[in-house]
Amino acid sequence: MTVAKLLQVARTKGLMIATAESCTGGMVSAAITDIPGSSAIFDRGFVTYTNAAKTRMLGVDSATLTAHGAVSEPVAAQMAQGALTHSDAQIAVAITGIAGPGGSDHKPEGQVCFGLAWRGNVRTETVAFGARGRAAVRRAATEHAVQLLLQAADQHDG
Template identity: 50%
Template sequence: MTDPILADIFRLSKHVLTKANHRGLTIGVAESCTGGLLGAAITAMPGSSSVFQGGFLTYSNALKVKLLGVSASTLKQHGAVSEETARQMALGAKDRLDVDLAISITGIAGPGGGTAAKPVGTVCFGLATQDSIETETQLFDDLSRNRVRDQAVMHALRMLRRAAERR
């Protein structure tokens, strides 16, 4: 039996790629807690190479700084799981990959690592476009580690879909 969330992820990926290809847009990703799942979902679709340029898997703070240009002071002040960090991750990916749309994901998938202020399931997103940057925080509570990651991928794909439809 096929997992319904995986079917939704692949359906959304296909829609994002179709819209982006139709509009001549390129996409890049910067992932932390999803561990490459977003890039994998996008590249699972035939024809993804016409849109998807690549991505960064920056699980550690050191790599967020080194590869994406996230400020060490941002990480110290706000933490890796913050809209400020997600913003810098998306901007870094956009600049380094030279893409039209860059999405970032950073969060706490669990089962440990949460705090009262940032419980397990807290995920921050950044989306950098040619003329804007938006950030969002979602709480995917009462879910397993893998479901938090799956829901984060779904949310990122929805953000990309909306951005591609606006262009």
């Protein structure tokens, strides 16, 4: 299981992790903390569902939200960086997307933006999971975020 592997790698390297979640509503944090011993690697999670929460809790710039919308790579980047800044973690992942139902032509259901931050670096990506329904999009986004954390922890040199 990917979460158990994440716990093993992060513990071995002495890494702490933080999450900043919107459309997953804490599912990544829950997936990590479901594993016994996760307190050794999980510092905290931010569930920032509203734009106001993203701004207040993570320091996302309101101008970025206005210019790009909450579901965007610039916002995901600022969310991830904000999670690092406001935690004791060395790696943070951020998730913001359209779980559904609904969406638009420009931002369809299943579009999810991810941010990954570590040591002053931020990487972003957008994944189109498709209109598979709210629960399936949220599960897929959670699994993808855990995979991003695992890759980052694996590549981290301590």
